[in-house]
Amino acid sequence: MASMKDVARMADVSISTVSRVISNTIPVDPGTRRRVERAIKSTGYKPNLMARGLRIKSANLVGMLVPEIRTTSFSTLIEFVEESVEALGYNLLLGGTGGDPDREERFFENLTRRHIDGIIVSLVSDRSHLMRLIDRTDVPVVIVDRPFDRKDLPTVVMDNFRAGQMAGEHLLSLGHEKFACVTGDRDITIVRARLDGFRDALGKSGIALDENAITEGHFQYESGVKGVDTLLDRGVKFTALWAQNDISAIGALNRLRERGYRVPGDISLMGLDNVDDSWMARPALTTIAQPYKEIAAAAAELLLKLSRKEDIEETRIVLQPSLVIRESTGPVSS
Amino acid sequence: MASMKDVARMADVSISTVSRVISNTIPVDPGTRRRVERAIKSTGYKPNLMARGLRIKSANLVGMLVPEIRTTSFSTLIEFVEESVEALGYNLLLGGTGGDPDREERFFENLTRRHIDGIIVSLVSDRSHLMRLIDRTDVPVVIVDRPFDRKDLPTVVMDNFRAGQMAGEHLLSLGHEKFACVTGDRDITIVRARLDGFRDALGKSGIALDENAITEGHFQYESGVKGVDTLLDRGVKFTALWAQNDISAIGALNRLRERGYRVPGDISLMGLDNVDDSWMARPALTTIAQPYKEIAAAAAELLLKLSRKEDIEETRIVLQPSLVIRESTGPVSS
DNA sequence: TTGAAAGCGCTAACAC
DNA sequence: GTGTTAGCGCTTTCAA
Numbered sequence: 001m002a003s004m005k006d007v008a009r010m011a012d013v014s015i016s017t018v019s020r021v022i023s024n025t026i027p028v029d030p031g032t033r034r035r036v037e038r039a040i041k042s043t044g045y046k047p048n049l050m051a052r053g054l055r056i057k058s059a060n061l062v063g064m065l066v067p068e069i070r071t072t073s074f075s076t077l078i079e080f081v082e083e084s085v086e087a088l089g090y091n092l093l094l095g096g097t098g099g100d101p102d103r104e105e106r107f108f109e110n111l112t113r114r115h116i117d118g119i120i121v122s123l124v125s126d127r128s129h130l131m132r133l134i135d136r137t138d139v140p141v142v143i144v145d146r147p148f149d150r151k152d153l154p155t156v157v158m159d160n161f162r163a164g165q166m167a168g169e170h171l172l173s174l175g176h177e178k179f180a181c182v183t184g185d186r187d188i189t190i191v192r193a194r195l196d197g198f199r200d201a202l203g204k205s206g207i208a209l210d211e212n213a214i215t216e217g218h219f220q221y222e223s224g225v226k227g228v229d230t231l232l233d234r235g236v237k238f239t240a241l242w243a244q245n246d247i248s249a250i251g252a253l254n255r256l257r258e259r260g261y262r263v264p265g266d267i268s269l270m271g272l273d274n275v276d277d278s279w280m281a282r283p284a285l286t287t288i289a290q291p292y293k294e295i296a297a298a299a300a301e302l303l304l305k306l307s308r309k310e311d312i313e314e315t316r317i318v319l320q321p322s323l324v325i326r327e328s329t330g331p332v333s334s
Numbered sequence: 335m336a337s338m339k340d341v342a343r344m345a346d347v348s349i350s351t352v353s354r355v356i357s358n359t360i361p362v363d364p365g366t367r368r369r370v371e372r373a374i375k376s377t378g379y380k381p382n383l384m385a386r387g388l389r390i391k392s393a394n395l396v397g398m399l400v401p402e403i404r405t406t407s408f409s410t411l412i413e414f415v416e417e418s419v420e421a422l423g424y425n426l427l428l429g430g431t432g433g434d435p436d437r438e439e440r441f442f443e444n445l446t447r448r449h450i451d452g453i454i455v456s457l458v459s460d461r462s463h464l465m466r467l468i469d470r471t472d473v474p475v476v477i478v479d480r481p482f483d484r485k486d487l488p489t490v491v492m493d494n495f496r497a498g499q500m501a502g503e504h505l506l507s508l509g510h511e512k513f514a515c516v517t518g519d520r521d522i523t524i525v526r527a528r529l530d531g532f533r534d535a536l537g538k539s540g541i542a543l544d545e546n547a548i549t550e551g552h553f554q555y556e557s558g559v560k561g562v563d564t565l566l567d568r569g570v571k572f573t574a575l576w577a578q579n580d581i582s583a584i585g586a587l588n589r590l591r592e593r594g595y596r597v598p599g600d601i602s603l604m605g606l607d608n609v610d611d612s613w614m615a616r617p618a619l620t621t622i623a624q625p626y627k628e629i630a631a632a633a634a635e636l637l638l639k640l641s642r643k644e645d646i647e648e649t650r651i652v653l654q655p656s657l658v659i660r661e662s663t664g665p666v667s668s
Numbered sequence: 669t670t671g672a673a674a675g676c677g678c679t680a681a682c683a684c
Numbered sequence: 685g686t687g688t689t690a691g692c693g694c695t696t697t698c699a700a
Binding site (some may be wrong): 049061070072086091103118 | 336381382383384387388393401402404406409410412413416417420425426427428429430432437441443444445446447448449557566581584585588591607610611614616631639
């Protein structure tokens, strides 16, 4: 592989001149520039990113950390983040933690040693061990999808309160009056926000959501299954069920039918996320769509602004959800 | 961040000595070693990976390239690959191509400029533009999941012929005699291998699979949908359908039911992959499981051996599939 | 067993 | 506008 030296020799200039035409920041004589450019082309020279990185202390690399890579909501986010950073000329270093604090720690440490330009993080719980790592490190971090309670951390999220409202409003518009809800862990900020929004919408129609009609889960398939069992066993009467994410909604869907309920005939069901699983389900799931692509793009942009120390108007970006009506919700049966 | 110099000063040795205790390759006086180790601990020193990388021309980094990140089979593979390389002390640089040759090219180029230690690649088609990139680069590449026809490239795959056989055998054991198949692109090696295996199993029972009973797809949901339509519109009679991957099987499942067939009552259906979608489907999908975790682990290991230029017995690793019986297959109805 | 010194490939003063 | 030089933080001869 050709180095700057080779190019310099070939164009009969010093290596600093080569560096200058590449960085294109300091004026270079047009004639010399042409010579250098030809030399670059003919040698196929590409700057060595490690050498440059060592010098300028930036690796042209952004990191992303998620609890699980193959969970659809995360893999969707990863896909769009990769797309966004690659479009901005960066590469993506991906890490999964499996919830293991040691792996989280190793990831942060390794990335720091690599002069990473920034890290995008998605979290499971507000209690996360990650908090300390984030506070301790001096590379920019932006939280996506599942932010902490803390307002001071750069964040890109969907408007979860609004999402809850939309779920409520849709169900209400179908004539439902008896509701139930399967939530995520209630110590997660967004879970509470979603629930508050849902209640807010119901409240405007004079309907209160009893604590009894809520079951707490973990955004997993099993959460939906168990949620339905719990609700039914408690004897809660409902014609509309909102599971706070699609995967748990699918669990609920399957369990509901196993227990003899038709969806949406007897019970209308909706989810949140709009991951691929939601349209593949039968009945196809009515859901609230997360603007994944926009979240990813905004996160990448925010992160890189942060790493360039540009001054930022707002480090907390909130994006709007949208309603996707499919087959799992319908008018209340009389 | 502390550098070697800081440690050296503190331990009152030269930086080469520090380097030696870290690399642990050249004998160091036990006393000095202890002093250095204490200095390392107290400064919290961690080697700078860019500097070391520049020097030894290795970044402690492995790359992975897939066509789409959020397709479940890929994200599953990514998760396990990340796990494997991280356990071996490496970080993972992930790239999606979206089928864009320019992105493939940029990815390879960037990684080379980073002194990547190796690249794991999963392909869509044997015709891929990637072929040339792989041949041109001098960093080790191992192909997983969807190998080329070419025998000379390091590869880790499931035994696809055997997988096809297992699908056939299972269906046969249920008494089926009329078969159909939804394949992936037939210019992909593994697609042909799967089909050959399937035919082989049927052949042993004296059953031939007519070309008419085969529809070619692209491993996508829509492939299953269209496959069923094609088969039905052609008037093909079958009681057992094998879709060569789970996602297309789910498409087939949904379409079959839309057109009034019960699964497995009228038609037994099976897939291949055993991704999470397969057990979430209703009826839960009988499928052939890819040993994803083992594939990922073997690929990581092979790749790193290659990069260390160890001599390798066999650069083509074949892993065995397994049958997972769930609800979508049943005895043929009389 | 240890230290001095060169150099990986680049950028950024600084001098001309 | 261009060249010389120092140095980013590390590994690795080469001498001692």
